[in-house]
Amino acid sequence: MAVADKATRAVLPNGTCLIRRRAPSLRLKPLFFPLEPLMTELSGGPSLPQERRVVTAIPGPKSQELLARKNAAVAGGVGSVLPVFTVRAGGGVIEDVDGNSLIDFGSGIAVTSVGSSAEAVVRRASAQLADFTHTCFMVTPYEGYVEVCEELARLTPGDHAKKSALFNSGAEAVENAVKIARSYTKRQAVVVFDHGYHGRTNLTMALTAKNMPYKHGFGPFAPEVYRVPLAYPYRWLTGPENCAEEAAAQAIDMISKQVGAENVAAIIIEPILGEGGFIEPAKGFLPRIAEFAKANGIVFVADEIQSGFCRTGQWFACEDEGIVPDLITTAKGIAGGLPLAAVTGRAEIMDAAHSGGLGGTYGGNPVACAAALGAIETMRELDLNAKAKRVEEVMKGRLAAMREKYDIIGDLRGRGAMIAIELVKSGTKDPNPEATAAVAKACHSAGLLVLTCGTYGNVLRFLPPLVIGEDLLNEGLDVLESAFAEL
Numbered sequence: 001m002a003v004a005d006k007a008t009r010a011v012l013p014n015g016t017c018l019i020r021r022r023a024p025s026l027r028l029k030p031l032f033f034p035l036e037p038l039m040t041e042l043s044g045g046p047s048l049p050q051e052r053r054v055v056t057a058i059p060g061p062k063s064q065e066l067l068a069r070k071n072a073a074v075a076g077g078v079g080s081v082l083p084v085f086t087v088r089a090g091g092g093v094i095e096d097v098d099g100n101s102l103i104d105f106g107s108g109i110a111v112t113s114v115g116s117s118a119e120a121v122v123r124r125a126s127a128q129l130a131d132f133t134h135t136c137f138m139v140t141p142y143e144g145y146v147e148v149c150e151e152l153a154r155l156t157p158g159d160h161a162k163k164s165a166l167f168n169s170g171a172e173a174v175e176n177a178v179k180i181a182r183s184y185t186k187r188q189a190v191v192v193f194d195h196g197y198h199g200r201t202n203l204t205m206a207l208t209a210k211n212m213p214y215k216h217g218f219g220p221f222a223p224e225v226y227r228v229p230l231a232y233p234y235r236w237l238t239g240p241e242n243c244a245e246e247a248a249a250q251a252i253d254m255i256s257k258q259v260g261a262e263n264v265a266a267i268i269i270e271p272i273l274g275e276g277g278f279i280e281p282a283k284g285f286l287p288r289i290a291e292f293a294k295a296n297g298i299v300f301v302a303d304e305i306q307s308g309f310c311r312t313g314q315w316f317a318c319e320d321e322g323i324v325p326d327l328i329t330t331a332k333g334i335a336g337g338l339p340l341a342a343v344t345g346r347a348e349i350m351d352a353a354h355s356g357g358l359g360g361t362y363g364g365n366p367v368a369c370a371a372a373l374g375a376i377e378t379m380r381e382l383d384l385n386a387k388a389k390r391v392e393e394v395m396k397g398r399l400a401a402m403r404e405k406y407d408i409i410g411d412l413r414g415r416g417a418m419i420a421i422e423l424v425k426s427g428t429k430d431p432n433p434e435a436t437a438a439v440a441k442a443c444h445s446a447g448l449l450v451l452t453c454g455t456y457g458n459v460l461r462f463l464p465p466l467v468i469g470e471d472l473l474n475e476g477l478d479v480l481e482s483a484f485a486e487l
């Protein structure tokens with residue numbers, strides 16, 4: 001069997017990690033045995049204990065030493081949320097150089113949904129490394145790239161003919177979605193939303209809403225980008241009930257009157273906003289905007305870079321309201337931690353750009369493609385959509401109870417394993433970034449990695465790997481609760 005051959009070959013030249021991490025007799029089991037009981041084995045292995053363990057200050061002395069080297073050698077603009085230096089990660093934990101083991105509620109920003117060392121990802125990527133690392137798909141192609149595009153056509157919403165192009169990063173995917181939409185429509189304007197985040201390159205900075213830290217001092221930005229209101233239920237001035245309708249009406253009015261619908265190439269939106277604060281647009285808003293795009297020949301682009309690939313309990317978050325985007329951008333969760341991104345969409349739109357107009361030296365690197373196929377295999381076999389829904393159930397239950405107790409938790413939202421709480425000053429809706437930072441810091445010290453986000457810096461977001469064990473998930477929430485209690 002081809003798969004077994006590849007796996008055997010892969011283990012020999014690249015065995016260090018597999019042998020060190022798992023009993024040899026268990027190595028190939030996931031290929032032949034039911035996967036459910038092997039969950040811990042798959043998600044980090046018995047030799048990477050799935051536990052929280054804090055044995056030094058966080059960061060510890062060895063991390064501090066490395067941090068000094070980082071500060072001397074790495075550009076100051078490249079920050080780190082929590083400077084503990086990682087040596088191993090898998091399942092729901094990150095182990096650092098000082099021997100601490102942190103519960104991971106970040107997944108490297110929604111990337112390692114299948115864990116940071118998923119068996120199928122390691123197996124397939126190792127086999128590919130041993131075969132060849134690169135040819136450049138634009139020079140001599142290879143099957144893995146095509147297979148990833150075939151999977152994307154199967155997994156993304158809609159049963160129309162689809163095609164894909166692969167890239168290295170989310171920002172690059174968004175840039176290419178704009179290139180493709182402009183080519184197809186022969187129009188220039190691009191419409192984006194308040195609180196939107198689309199990346200850090202010049203065009204995607206222009207598409208991104210928040211100045212600090214993403215844009216400040218980095219202009220001038222790309223032209224022909226227009227920002228319109230988003231249906232943000234918690235902060236909609238007339239209340240959440242009217243939010244979808246009013247926000248859509250305002251957005252459509254601005255597009256029609258200020259830009260001219262006939263000039264718009266693309267409308268780009270995150271079905272659940274990521275960096276902007278895990279905002280779920282009020283129900284009805286997305287369908288209304290998608291309808292408007294369709295009626296006006298505008299390419300509707302769902303940026304699912306953070307929300308895609310089982311993160312929200314569905315393959316893609318736009319499925320929640322039955323949206324079928326013209327184009328969809330993916331990255332982050334797609335390849336179990338290796339850099340890969342894609343634009344997928346209607347074949348006639350994807351084919352609009354001239355031959356040679358899309359690509360890049362590394363886009364769709366063969367090792368990243370192999371990893372993506374391993375990640376998708378893992379998502380299917382472990383039913384990670386169901387797992388994400390279970391994470392939501394556990395988290396929302398616990399967080400709702402905390403919200404009853406602590407009135408600085410103003411809002412609780414999100415879907416699947418993409419959940420957030422928005423912190424405010426007691427008795428108001430005024431953003432409380434200070435408490436947000438304090439709670440995050442307390443969690444970090446106690447061995448729980450959490451991330452913050454939001455336009456006002458007042459959102460704690462939780463993005464555990466979908467393979468996290470339920471005990472660990474609950475322990476993480478215990479730590480969070482203690483942090484609130486101590487505040």
Ligand SMILES: *Cc1c(COP(=O)(O)O)cnc(C)c1O
Nearest residue numbers: 169170171197198199274305306
């Ligand atoms: C992270 C992100 C991007 C940018 O992806 P990179 O890989 O960091 O370039 C774009 N859009 C969304 C919604 C994201 O979350």
